[in-house]
Amino acid sequence: MAALKHIVGSVAVITIRNPPVNALSPQVQVSLMEVLKDVTLDPSVKAIVLCGENGKFSGGADIRTFSKTDPKTDIKRMSLDDVNSVAERSRKPVVAAVEGVALGGGLELALACHYRIAHVKARVGLTEVLLGLLPGAGGTQRLPRLIGVPAALDMITTGKIVPAPVAVKLGIVDSVTEGSAVEEAIHLAQKVVGQPLESRRICSKPIQCPPNVDSLLNDAKVKLKKQFRGAESHQVCVEAIRAAVQLPFAEGIVKERELFLSLFNSDQAKACQYAFFAERSVAKWTTPSGANWKSASPQTIRTAAVIGLGTMGQGIAVSLAKAQIQVIAVEQDEQQLEKGSKAVTAILERETLKKQQFELAHKSDSFGSVTFTLDFNALKNADLVIEAVYENMALKKEIFQRLSSICKPGAFLCTNTSGLDIDEIASVTDRPHLVIGTHFFSPAHLMKLLEVVRGYHSSSTIISTVMNLSKVLNKVGVVVDNCPLFVGNRLLLPYINQAVFLLEDGRTPEEVDQVLEEFGYAMGPFRMSDLAGLDIGWRSRMEFGLTGPKLLPGAPVRQREGKRYSPLPDILCEEGRFGQKSGKGWYQYETVGGRNAARDPWVHNFLHEYRRAHAIKQKNVSQGEILEWCLYPLINEGFKVLEDGIASGPEDIDVIYNNGYGWPRHKGGPMFYASMIGLPRVLVKLEEFYKNNPDIPSLKPSNLLKALVKQGSPPLKEWRSQLGYPNSRL
Numbered sequence: 001m002a003a004l005k006h007i008v009g010s011v012a013v014i015t016i017r018n019p020p021v022n023a024l025s026p027q028v029q030v031s032l033m034e035v036l037k038d039v040t041l042d043p044s045v046k047a048i049v050l051c052g053e054n055g056k057f058s059g060g061a062d063i064r065t066f067s068k069t070d071p072k073t074d075i076k077r078m079s080l081d082d083v084n085s086v087a088e089r090s091r092k093p094v095v096a097a098v099e100g101v102a103l104g105g106g107l108e109l110a111l112a113c114h115y116r117i118a119h120v121k122a123r124v125g126l127t128e129v130l131l132g133l134l135p136g137a138g139g140t141q142r143l144p145r146l147i148g149v150p151a152a153l154d155m156i157t158t159g160k161i162v163p164a165p166v167a168v169k170l171g172i173v174d175s176v177t178e179g180s181a182v183e184e185a186i187h188l189a190q191k192v193v194g195q196p197l198e199s200r201r202i203c204s205k206p207i208q209c210p211p212n213v214d215s216l217l218n219d220a221k222v223k224l225k226k227q228f229r230g231a232e233s234h235q236v237c238v239e240a241i242r243a244a245v246q247l248p249f250a251e252g253i254v255k256e257r258e259l260f261l262s263l264f265n266s267d268q269a270k271a272c273q274y275a276f277f278a279e280r281s282v283a284k285w286t287t288p289s290g291a292n293w294k295s296a297s298p299q300t301i302r303t304a305a306v307i308g309l310g311t312m313g314q315g316i317a318v319s320l321a322k323a324q325i326q327v328i329a330v331e332q333d334e335q336q337l338e339k340g341s342k343a344v345t346a347i348l349e350r351e352t353l354k355k356q357q358f359e360l361a362h363k364s365d366s367f368g369s370v371t372f373t374l375d376f377n378a379l380k381n382a383d384l385v386i387e388a389v390y391e392n393m394a395l396k397k398e399i400f401q402r403l404s405s406i407c408k409p410g411a412f413l414c415t416n417t418s419g420l421d422i423d424e425i426a427s428v429t430d431r432p433h434l435v436i437g438t439h440f441f442s443p444a445h446l447m448k449l450l451e452v453v454r455g456y457h458s459s460s461t462i463i464s465t466v467m468n469l470s471k472v473l474n475k476v477g478v479v480v481d482n483c484p485l486f487v488g489n490r491l492l493l494p495y496i497n498q499a500v501f502l503l504e505d506g507r508t509p510e511e512v513d514q515v516l517e518e519f520g521y522a523m524g525p526f527r528m529s530d531l532a533g534l535d536i537g538w539r540s541r542m543e544f545g546l547t548g549p550k551l552l553p554g555a556p557v558r559q560r561e562g563k564r565y566s567p568l569p570d571i572l573c574e575e576g577r578f579g580q581k582s583g584k585g586w587y588q589y590e591t592v593g594g595r596n597a598a599r600d601p602w603v604h605n606f607l608h609e610y611r612r613a614h615a616i617k618q619k620n621v622s623q624g625e626i627l628e629w630c631l632y633p634l635i636n637e638g639f640k641v642l643e644d645g646i647a648s649g650p651e652d653i654d655v656i657y658n659n660g661y662g663w664p665r666h667k668g669g670p671m672f673y674a675s676m677i678g679l680p681r682v683l684v685k686l687e688e689f690y691k692n693n694p695d696i697p698s699l700k701p702s703n704l705l706k707a708l709v710k711q712g713s714p715p716l717k718e719w720r721s722q723l724g725y726p727n728s729r730l
């Protein structure tokens, strides 16, 4: 870990070396400072170029060192800001050669240089907000001075990463090159020796403010509050930019530091940084047979097929095409094919437009083509097939049997089921080892999560191929084991049930949603159910004989097999209320397919009548209790999933929830949240709930939770070791 120097003519090239992303650890900063001071004093050096080793400028401050830092002492000792200051004040021109990435502190360092040259494929951004922080090394003061308040506000408060061609257009970098950015930077450095530098120092630039800057900042806070419910860092970023607007540079830097420190040790920052590393750790899957992400070799997918062009199939086809994969989309009848192809084409057109706007018409790789067909034989050359028909085991088995005979040997067969048995589907094929579950989330071309469901026979090749594909699709893949509903939906079920029980007990959909949305969820359980479609769960409950014609005569209305059951969602579906798709569900919508949920007097009246008919007494439940009543059973199910070896660690569950279920990232995920509030609290409340509701089995505390509390609630990173091999199926 160091900053290395070599001399090219009269130019000193300083290379940041700290693999894999040249993070600016405290040691790297000390080393950078020493080398910078050394070359500024060296009379033979006339200009300086700063770059990163292995084609990466820098991924920013070393996040791993944050938890080991005592901000009171360490910050006084030295900080990246001091390094930036030395670079900026240098009387010799300093040119940043940005290759790969310049993120967070990496970009802040580049902003302190007098010139910035970027490779055309480089990407830059101030991503700290996503780690629950703000740019703390001058980024909030320099970027608005360089590119103006509105553009800087957008980048800093969203953590957006922009490609070099956009960065040059915005004015973040001076020019881009398709050749070596370092060579170009050396060339520029030689050219500008002796030229005045004052106008190149961003700290000296006056800030250009739009006349309405105050309302711009205030409006941004309101918008961010809605978009990132309960998250502090986005709000504090705006305040740091306000300091840039109102204060001279030096005072702005002091304010930025003060605001940075207010976030640095917060629970939210810890949660976001945990979420960052959790995502990296789940990519490192392993199986009981010893196969893992390192040993298995993924196959490249050039041609993929999608079977079924409903909402999921459309999104999957778009997702593949966006990753430059050639797609064959198959439907069973002309009408469905036409409907599906129109939808896919329309989404692809929108996505192309977005891409062009984002990349500012810089030449970029085009999307893969999508061929629409009714002919199953067109699949014979596909490298991978994703079946995305509706949830019906018999239909899926029929399709997989056909795929077995049509697809080339070695083709991977995936099913986009959201909970059916992968092994049963694989059993009808000639290649169970090449069958796997790929559970996408709707809309599949936008949602980040891919639950990769390993069947009993799934080979390490198919696991690694699909995990690799998830990266290619810009998604986060998480390997889980095969069980009914897999991980995400298995945890969702008790959460939704608990929410519905609250309606029986006297609460309204609006009250329950409000509590969960204030907690930080993008949508409360009822708004979310309306979006997903109430009919999906209804059909599966009918299939299982819990409601509808298969229900045994004489079954009590509010119980099934001795367990509490609420028929409320079934009754809504019987009334044709399927959610947004029918214009009414738990809420009413302006039109069929409308998005704006409004209170529906029909629902309120219906709930009132239902309670009266069943003589249910209203219970007084506080907002805090609503939260615990809904979340703790979800967390409890998470512990049961770990106990059963369905997920290999708490991080896997958290990554699934953060990326697929709208869990607020600044709360880390359900398992991290449990560790933050304390396992004893979760256990005590579950015990109390279960005692009062013995007919709700999901309230019965899991053995793992009890065992962890008994052991004094070890930190989350130690839970995995408690699981032990015999239980772990992954």
Ligand SMILES: CC(C)(COP(=O)(O)OP(=O)(O)OC[C@H]1O[C@@H](n2cnc3c(N)ncnc32)[C@H](O)[C@@H]1OP(=O)(O)O)[C@@H](O)C(=O)NCCC(=O)NCCSC(=O)C[C@@H](O)CCCCCCCCCCCCC(=O)O
Pocket (backbone or CB within 6 Å): 020, 021, 023, 024, 025, 026, 029, 059, 060, 061, 062, 063, 064, 065, 066, 069, 071, 074, 075, 078, 079, 080, 081, 101, 103, 104, 105, 106, 108, 127, 128, 131, 133, 134, 135, 136, 137, 139, 260, 277, 280, 281
């Ligand atoms: C960089 C990426 C885009 C690379 O993506 P890719 O897909 O290629 O690879 P991975 O994501 O799998 O990453 C590979 C590997 O690298 C690890 N890693 C990545 N980034 C960092 C990092 N910044 N620090 C440490 N480790 C990192 C990653 O974990 C993988 O390793 P693993 O073993 O897990 O496989 C992508 O990785 C990415 O987006 N990275 C994050 C970029 C980012 O958000 N950077 C901002 C960091 S925060 C920051 O820069 C703050 C600044 O404003 C400086 C503030 C200074 C304030 C002073 C007071 C602070 C108190 C004192 C603290 C001491 C530190 C200091 O002063 O600097």
